[in-house]
Amino acid sequence: MAKVAFLGLGVMGYPMAGHLAAAGHEVCVYNRTEAKAEKWTEEHSGTHASTPGAAAAGCDFVMACVGNDDDLRSVCLGEDGAFAGMTGNAIFVDHTTVSAMVTRELAAEIPGRYVDAPISGGQAGAENGQLSIMCGGDEAAFAKAEPVMEVYSKICRRLGDVGAGQMTKMCNQIAIAGLVQGLSEALHFAQTAGLDGRAVVEVISQGAAGSWQMSNRYETMLDDKFDHGFAIDWMRKDLGICLATGDEIGAALPVTALVDQFYKDVQNMGGGRWDTSALIKRLAALSKD
Structure with missing residues (x-):
């Protein structure tokens, strides 16, 4: 000990x-x-x-x-x-x-x-x-x-x-950003099409679309609950590090940059402390417009 x-x-x-x-x-x-x-x-x-x-x-x-x-x-x-x-x-x-x-x-x-x-x-x-x-x-x-x-x-x-751990964590956050946006769009599409979101996830999660984000966040996303998990304010801090480092080493991160701006939109909706899966709320707001 x-x-x-x-x-x-x-x-x-x-x-x-x-x-x-x-x-x-x-x-x-x-x-x-x-x-x-x-x-x-x-x-x-x-x-x-x-x-x-x-x-x-x-x-x-x-x-x-x-x-x-x-x-x-x-x-x-x-x-x-x-x-x-x-x-x-x-x-x-x-x-x-x-x-x-x-x-x-x-x-x-x-x-x-x-x-x-x-x-x-x-x-x-x-x-x-x-x-x-x-x-x-x-x-x-x-x-x-x-x-x-x-x-x-x-x-x-x-x-x-030293530094390899942080660079690997950047890879983690880059991967998550795209996954959450994709999951948000899939669930938003299912709801808009009149499908049962839970039934849809039950099927597609067993195939190539399955992910940790899908398994652990789809229910709260469908229930419009985001008062848990990793806050958007912190995710934007992390993505800012990723994007700055990408510029420094010459790595192109177009999807990461785009999703970072989507998170900024959610912050402007008052969702800075919402879970990162709240990207789906941005899509719902766009549909109403």
């Missing part, structure tokens, strides 16, 4: 830290809103600290799951940051979806001890300990961190050096 700090108790980090405690690790949590950290310690065995550095002190591993590049820098750097509190051969594992640029920038501060490990699987995956974790970093650092991450993963794989 290891001594672990967990920084960031959002919808993903909160249950992930809980899995670590349940597995027997000694966990100290930090959250910008301290009340949430206090709530976590009431529900799980573990402690909380008032700064990232204090949480990281004496730990074998420091895990982070925050919001964006700036949030990650704020918990890592400075006299109260995690890096200042880390001692010995402690390893930093970042589960945030951020740019490869900030990943490499921060990894340079603690050479050989940084693993970028963005996650996929949504809130349900975090709660059930069934996340897909895509990692980059030093082989030895990953080998040490992998057994710790296994408590909340169904697959955890190293794809290359």
Whole structure:
């Protein structure tokens, strides 16, 4: 068992830290809103600290799951940051979806001890300990961190050096963007044609059209329920990273760019906090026009 700090108790980090405690690790949590950290310690065995550095002190591993590049820098750097509190051969594992640029920038501060490990699987995956974790970093650092991450993963794989995890997560978000738009159009088409959407999905999900998005989101999409899952505001943040990186490396992402603008339309409808499957609401609005 290891001594672990967990920084960031959002919808993903909160249950992930809980899995670590349940597995027997000694966990100290930090959250910008301290009340949430206090709530976590009431529900799980573990402690909380008032700064990232204090949480990281004496730990074998420091895990982070925050919001964006700036949030990650704020918990890592400075006299109260995690890096200042880390001692010995402690390893930093970042589960945030951020740019490869900030990943490499921060990894340079603690050479050989940084693993970028963005996650996929949504809130349900975090709660059930069934996340897909895509990692980059030093082989030895990953080998040490992998057994710790296994408590909340169904697959955890190293794809290359620092930054490879974030680049792989971009592939994940690029693929999801097109899938959700396609599913939205299929369900919208079925409804407009007067078909039973559930019956349609029962049939087509068993063939080449089947996907995780279809299996896990079609019912809520048909029921016009979007108060769950991964928020559109966060998806646009991720797609912005994908598009900027695509420009940087010369990768054409025409569908991703188009779907990003569709998500912007949903934000303008007041749906920034809706689940990403709310793309179907945009189609319904267009039909009314």
